[in-house]
Amino acid sequence: MEIAELGEFGLIHHLTENIELKNPETKKGAGDDCAVLAFEPGKQVLITTDLLMEGVHFDLQYVPLKHLGYKSAIVNLSDIYAMNGRPRQMTVSIALSKRFTVEDMEDFYEGLRLACEAHGCDIVGGDTSSSLTGLAISITCIGDARPEDVVYRSGAKDTDIICVTGDLGAAYMGLQLLEREKSVYNQQLKEARERGEKLDALPPFQPDFTGREYLLERQLKPEARKDIIEALAKEGIHPTAMMDISDGLSSELYHICTQSKAGCRIYEERLPLDYQTAVMAEELNMNVTTCALNGGEDYELLFTVPLTDHDRVAAIPGVKVIGHITKPELGLQLVCRDGVEMELKAQGWNPLKAK
């Protein structure tokens, strides 16, 4: 169905009419000038927002809209957990061009809803409009936390240990894999066109991703580490600093060290890597450590805890101790497998920076 048949109000209504509001804090969702929220007394409110642009943050040639909806929600949910908070509400704005159908937007919302339900987050409104070119997605997520529970980037202290969750670099390898297959497919299309063949007569393009499923999943369907936040709370461990890994470990360590006025030393041999990440890096002739440090989009948590918490934190499944905080004058150091120390560079993922 064409979106023009429904119009703006019709589309918003269609997409949001079945959304159930489950949190007692949500007094009013979509349908008025504002959403109205009532937080528990004494709770602080956390706000994060992300703007995702087609062609910059996602490529619809290989990202299904349902996955895009899911991931768009996750990247915001992850920021709430990174403050040690609990996601409560989300607003979702989309600007779309004529090529999208109502069914496309249903898929996108289906993904959004799945993520929000898994994380106890109500969709409370947003904005739907048109775009002259690609799809733009803007999500704002609202969370809450007790003031004493909120964890900033600025609290890391000398000798604190540095932990990361899950493994790193796999989402980036997934992206490389998808980009490679896209090139192959586009090349086939080009050649078929040059031979004068009809494109719809081509056999369907079916790349073989066997043995790479984890990389694709990490790129297309990342998760936010609610489980870790719950495990830390259960253990009574309060991180001194925390953030989520969206731009890459190096970049995030840079933020924590700068804001905590500290240095750090991490160990290459301790960086958590999946087997598939290592194989793919080898195949692409890339340094797997570089992928883990600068790949980005892992949506894992990076946090610091006092040295005295070492044994308890190391016992949490999915948490790995990768190094420790140092005095600021020591800088950000990576201790390589051969014992050589290298300075970490916060390269990160920076589309605005000149290459």
Next chain:
Amino acid sequence: MEIAELGEFGLIHHLTENIELKNPETKKGAGDDCAVLAFEPGKQVLITTDLLMEGVHFDLQYVPLKHLGYKSAIVNLSDIYAMNGRPRQMTVSIALSKRFTVEDMEDFYEGLRLACEAHGCDIVGGDTSSSLTGLAISITCIGDARPEDVVYRSGAKDTDIICVTGDLGAAYMGLQLLEREKSVYNQQLKEARERGEKLDALPPFQPDFTGREYLLERQLKPEARKDIIEALAKEGIHPTAMMDISDGLSSELYHICTQSKAGCRIYEERLPLDYQTAVMAEELNMNVTTCALNGGEDYELLFTVPLTDHDRVAAIPGVKVIGHITKPELGLQLVCRDGVEMELKAQGWNPLKAK
């Protein structure tokens, strides 16, 4: 200066480093995974968001970036007032293409800041990224209100009187005026090109807007009606329903009547119009009532109060009583100057709807 020289983190830092946080509720602004807010006990939190796309919501050929920043803030602030709330914080995300400079973004932020300062609103973060094509702006505004003060669209009752603030249709006439001058300018450029003239040798294009200043101001620098919210509070008047007029009076009346399960009757002769609006409509051969009903972008307030508040509300400068709420079966009626009743159609401004 090219934005690439600063990079994403550099640009965010540059734009936000001088932002002062003034509200005691703002515990942490830009610079972490989330902003952290602590509202007064018992206050409810209001959230509104808007996504503005170049070429759809604004035309940079005649909208200066400073004005765009100002207006982007105002359209969100207006939604907080429309709930009878007080704006407290704002997040600002922008996606921009290579043609923008650091100075462009400084201008945009200057406008944003002016609006936020005038309305006591802290800028607490956002997202800055790149766009393959035009500029995208996503703003989320956060406000607060005592639960008993919040005004929804759904509370209008039979016999309540309907009020609007300011005047209507002027912003739309301003848009028509700017679009007309743009056409003239583009035609001159085209002809000069056809004559083979150098475009930079052309005399500067200086349209004469004398006597139309108000229309331009309404389009380029709208205001949010903080003053009216304060006046209503001072008078102890609590609207039964309220919203701001962004899509046009007809469309907003439709929302209030639908959500309040009511009808309405408004009077053409009572619609507040500025002299310049009437003159411009005449010149463009448009019906001025249609402009007032469907023009949109007025950012005035539409609200209903019990009949018993008539004299007190009518005495507030800038408030005009235009009709009253009726039983739902009577529908939405406009009583024309000649006494004929016409059904109001919620045409509004709907870029997604098929023309």
